[in-house]
Structures are given as C-alpha cells and as structure tokens.
Amino acid sequence: MIAxxxxxxxxxxxxxFGFVIAMRAARANSGTAGDYYIGGRDIGGMVxxxxxxxxxxxxxxxxxxxxxxxxxxxxxLGFELIYFAGLSLLVIxxxxxxxxxxxxxxxxxxxxxxxxxxxxxxxxxxxVVSIVxxxxxxxxxxxxxxxxxxxxxxxxxxxxQAVATGAALAxxxxxxxxxxxxxxxxxxxxxxxxxxGLLAVGFAVAALGGPAKFLGTLxxxxxxxxxxxxxxxxxxxxxxALSLPWFFFTLSNPQVSQRLFILRDFRAxxxxxxxxxxxxxxxxxVAVIWGLAALxxxxxxxxxxxxxxxxxSSGVIPxxxxxxxxxxxxxxxxxxxxxxxxxxxxxxxxxxxxxxxxHSDARQIFSGRLVIVAVVLFASYFALEQAxxxxxxxxxxxxxxxxxxxxxxxxxxxxxxxxxxxxxxxxGGAAVAVWLAIFLxxxxxxxxxxxxxxxxxxxxxxxxxLFTKPRAEALDFQSEIADQLTYxxxx
Amino acid sequence: MAITVLAGVAVPYGVLAxxxxxxxxxxxxxxxxxVVIGLIVIGVARWRDNT
Numbered sequence: 001m002i003a004x005x006x007x008x009x010x011x012x013x014x015x016x017f018g019f020v021i022a023m024r025a026a027r028a029n030s031g032t033a034g035d036y037y038i039g040g041r042d043i044g045g046m047v048x049x050x051x052x053x054x055x056x057x058x059x060x061x062x063x064x065x066x067x068x069x070x071x072x073x074x075x076x077l078g079f080e081l082i083y084f085a086g087l088s089l090l091v092i093x094x095x096x097x098x099x100x101x102x103x104x105x106x107x108x109x110x111x112x113x114x115x116x117x118x119x120x121x122x123x124x125x126x127x128v129v130s131i132v133x134x135x136x137x138x139x140x141x142x143x144x145x146x147x148x149x150x151x152x153x154x155x156x157x158x159x160x161q162a163v164a165t166g167a168a169l170a171x172x173x174x175x176x177x178x179x180x181x182x183x184x185x186x187x188x189x190x191x192x193x194x195x196x197g198l199l200a201v202g203f204a205v206a207a208l209g210g211p212a213k214f215l216g217t218l219x220x221x222x223x224x225x226x227x228x229x230x231x232x233x234x235x236x237x238x239x240x241a242l243s244l245p246w247f248f249f250t251l252s253n254p255q256v257s258q259r260l261f262i263l264r265d266f267r268a269x270x271x272x273x274x275x276x277x278x279x280x281x282x283x284x285x286v287a288v289i290w291g292l293a294a295l296x297x298x299x300x301x302x303x304x305x306x307x308x309x310x311x312x313s314s315g316v317i318p319x320x321x322x323x324x325x326x327x328x329x330x331x332x333x334x335x336x337x338x339x340x341x342x343x344x345x346x347x348x349x350x351x352x353x354x355x356x357x358x359h360s361d362a363r364q365i366f367s368g369r370l371v372i373v374a375v376v377l378f379a380s381y382f383a384l385e386q387a388x389x390x391x392x393x394x395x396x397x398x399x400x401x402x403x404x405x406x407x408x409x410x411x412x413x414x415x416x417x418x419x420x421x422x423x424x425x426x427x428g429g430a431a432v433a434v435w436l437a438i439f440l441x442x443x444x445x446x447x448x449x450x451x452x453x454x455x456x457x458x459x460x461x462x463x464x465x466l467f468t469k470p471r472a473e474a475l476d477f478q479s480e481i482a483d484q485l486t487y488x489x490x491x
Numbered sequence: 492m493a494i495t496v497l498a499g500v501a502v503p504y505g506v507l508a509x510x511x512x513x514x515x516x517x518x519x520x521x522x523x524x525x526v527v528i529g530l531i532v533i534g535v536a537r538w539r540d541n542t
Binding site for chain 2: 074077078081082084085087088090091095215219223226227228236239240243247265266267269270273274277281284285487488489490491
C-alpha cells in the first residue's frame with residue numbers, strides 16, 4: 001500500500017503545476033466565447049494532439065482496458081485497435097469539420113449539424129442526446145479516480161476524498177481559462193501519463209525476469225489469454241458489440257470532434273493526427289502489457305477493475321513510478337471530464353438555450369462555467385452514490401452516441417439529407433438505445449444493441465429524408481468547401 | 492481501410508482461431524496496428540498546408 005500522505009503530497013505538486021499552466025493560459029485568453037471554448041482556433045498540432053490523446057485515452061485505458069485484458073486476454077488489444085483504426089475517419093472528416101467551422105464560426109459539433117440542416121431543433125436534439133449519454137460517462141471517470149486512490153492506499157484515502165479532489169481540480173482548470181487551459185494541462189500531463197506508463201510496464205516486465213521470460217511464462221501458464229475468445233470474455237459477438245460503436249468514437253463523441261475546431265491550420269491538423277496516433281498505439285500496448293503483467297504479478301483478483309491498483313501496490317513498481325502513474329491516470333480522468341464539461345457547456349450555451357447565443361461573449365462564457373460546475377458536481381455525486389441507472393447509461397454511452405453519426409456523415413456527403421431525417425435519426429436511435437438497454441436489459445456485450453441503434457438511426461435518416469424536403473435555410477457544406485478541399489488535396 | 496478493419500476482426504476470429512502458434516493473434520494485431528498507421532500517414536501526407 002502507498003501512504004496516503006505521499007499521495008496527497010504528489011497531488012499538491014500536480015495541482016501547483018497545473019495552476020501555473022492554467023494561469024498562463026488564462027493570460028493568453030482574449031475573453032471571447034470562441035477563445036474560451038475552442039482556444040480561438042489557434043492551437044498548434046502538438047498541443048492539440050496530446051490534448052486529444054489525453055481526452056480520448058482516458059482513465060479507461062489503465063483501469064478498464066487493463067481489467068479487460070486481465071479478465072479476457074488479448075482480445076482487449078484487438079478491441080482497442082479497432083477503436084484506434086477509427087482514427088482513420090479523421091483523414092476524411094477533420095478537414096471538413098475544420099473548414100466549415102472556420103467558414104461559419106461553429107463552436108460545437110451540434111451547432112454545426114443544426115446549421116447544416118437549417119434547424120435549431122437538430123442542434124438541440126444532438127446536444128440533449130450528447131448530454132444524456134456523456135454525463136454518466138463523466139461519472140465513470142470520477143469513479144475511476146476514487147477506485148484508484150482508495151485502492152492504492154487500501155482505503156487510506158476515502159472515495160469521498162478522492163472524488164472531491166478530482167472535482168476540485170477538474171473545475172478549477174476548466175473554469176479558469178476554458179479550452180486553452182485544459183489543452184495545455186492535458187498536453188503536459190499526457191507526457192507524464194505516457195512516460196510513467198512506459199516506466200511502470202518496464203519495471204513490471206523486469207520484475208517478471210525480462211521480456212523473454214515474461215512472454216515465456218505467459219505462453220506456458222496463460223496461453224489461452226493470447227488467443228481469442230480467450231478464457232471466455234472475447235467471444236466474436238462480444239468483440240463486435242464493443243468494437244462497432246467505439247470505431248465511430250471520433251465522430252460520435254462531441255468532446256473529441258470539437259477538438260477539430262481548435263486547430264490553427266492544416267499543418268496543425270496533420271501533426272495533431274500523427275501525435276494522437278503515435279501516442280495511442282504505444283499507450284494501447286502499454287495498457288495491454290500492463291494487464292498481462294498483472295495476471296502474473298497479482299493473480300486471482302475477483303474485481304478485475306482493481307488490477308491496476310493491485311499491481312501498483314504489489315511492491316514491484318518503485319514508489320516514485322507508482323506516484324507518477326497515479327498522477328498520469330488522475331490527469332487523464334480529469335482531462336476527459338474537463339473536455340466533456342466544456343463541450344456540454346458550449347452546447348448548452350449556444351444550442352440548447354436560444355436566448356444565450358444572442359447575448360455577449362461574457363454571458364456565453366458565464367453560462368458555460370455554470371454548466372461546467374453542474375457537470376462536475378453531477379459526476380461527483382453519482383460516482384459516490386453509484387446509482388444503477390447512471391451505470392447503465394454510462395455503459396450505453398458509446399452505442400447511444402452512435403445516433404449522431406448518420407446526420408454527421410450526411411452533412412458532408414448527402415445533400416438530400418433533411419432536418420426531419422436528422423431529427424428522426426437522433427431521436428429514434430436514442431429511443432431504441434434506451435428502450436433496449438434500460439427496459440429490455442439488453443447487455444452492451446450483445447451486438448444486437450449497436451446494430452439495432454445504428455441501423456435504426458441510418459434507416460430513419462435516409463427514409464425520413466427521402467420523404468421530406470431540405471429546408472431553404474440549410475447550408476450546403478459540400479459546395480461551399482469543395483474548392484478548399486481540392487486546394488488542400490483532402491480526400 | 493474498410494478491408495483492413497474487416498480483416499482486423501475476421502483474421503483473428505477466423506483464420507487464426509485454431510492456429511497452433513500461441514503468438515499468432517497478438518502478432519497479427521500488432522501488424523494490423525502498423526498497417527492502420529501506414530494508411531493514416533498516407534492519407535494525411537498529401538495534404539497541402541498553406542492557405
């Protein structure tokens with residue numbers, strides 16, 4: 001076990017470091033809503049890439065993915081790499097998001113889709129669905145912080161103390177300087193996360209006698225974990241059920257797709273993608289090797305989400321590496337929370353409440369700040385309460401958010417898509433998701449769930465669009481950015 | 492890319508499911524990841540930066 005005092009000291013240093021970065025970011029802000037929510041569209045490729053990586057490769061990686069590897073073996077690597085392959089969607093969609101964002105000044109993906117179909121109702125529907133499925137996901141990040149800190153200290157740091165600390169840090173960084181502060185702290189902390197992850201895996205493998213012995217023992221004692229379906233978890237249906245919605249994560253999750261508005265230029269866009277890709281591939285391997293090492297160093301764990309805390313407190317990882325990794329996981333969770341809070345704040349300020357958009361930048365920022373506080377408090381409260389409905393919605397988030405994918409794809413590739421079609425896809429798909437998962441108790445491990453949700457959404461979007469007419473005020477993204485796409489040689 | 496992603500599921504669960512080689516699936520997925528990286532790099536390499 002790690003002494004709670006040591007953890008508190010490291011968190012204090014972490015908070016001070018973040019404070020300095022956030023203060024510098026605050027000084028760089030000009031006070032506009034665009035500056036607060038998307039960094040004035042002037043974020044460079046490296047910072048954007050590392051921030052994207054920290055947001056998307058959340059506490060999920062070293063808590064949940066490690067647990068999935070521990071429980072089910074190498075299928076976890078395949079699942080995460082299918083998600084990783086979803087980054088290829090950026091090659092097609094990043095230039096389009098960025099060009100239309102710059103052309104019409106969009107701040108949130110919901111605002112963009114609403115404008116494309118000429119309907120504030122579409123923007124609202126997308127915002128509401130995002131909020132319904134993302135807020136519970138925030139709760140899992142907060143719960144991850146609690147699980148980690150209380151786990152490595154053997155309960156020395158209580159769940160309440162851990163959650164309160166995470167909430168305070170998340171609120172502070174996002175409130176102070178918005179996206180710029182979040183992106184800068186993300187970039188710095190992602191380096192900590194990356195280096196500490198590599199070090200921790202290195203020490204774990206060394207403790208097992210080096211790479212050759214680690215692999216040899218793994219093949220001898222846990223050969224089943226190196227194949228699919230493995231010891232049982234990764235059957236083909238389960239693999240498809242989890243991988244399909246995650247493949248579309250890049251488009252379906254607004255906290256990630258909003259990152260495409262923050263970039264300075266095409267050069268920054270390319271560099272962002274390369275940074276995310278490099279980080280993501282190596283970090284995926286780290287998380288999976290970490291899980292396989294835990295299998296040998298901390299066998300017979302009943303709750304596999306505790307694999308990381310168990311390995312960290314096993315004594316084979318030097319304390320300073322453990323502390324660095326705790327900071328890395330903590331910052332990943334906070335980064336994801338902050339990004340979601342900022343995106344939800346932007347969507348509420350600009351898409352959900354019509355009277356706010358007409359007001360000044362200061363009013364929009366103030367409204368967003370209130371939402372950020374509400375989001376973090378919501379996540380904290382339900383992480384402590386562990387409400388069943390929140391857990392169900394969090395598990396459903398990846399599949400539920402898929403409903404926005406058809407209208408997004410249609411926005412750029414199908415002129416015939418209409419506001420009614422987009423509304424039907426978002427509303428109908430979300431209703432099917434909730435009905436199946438909450439009322440019929442269809443598991444997220446059942447591929448019927450993503451296929452039904454995605455299929456309903458696609459069918460409704462196409463069918464209703466064909467029976468209705470595009471609105472006169474709808475924007476024609478395809479024609480408007482065609483020349484620029486050609487100029488930039490984008491696909 | 493679509494073919495690559497399909498292969499990322501079909502090969503481990505089809506071709507390699509009964510493989511005698513213990514490391515066949517992990518090595519295939521490492522190769523799959525490398526191919527994805529290669530395709531993305533090719534995709535962004537042709538972009539023209541200046542506006």
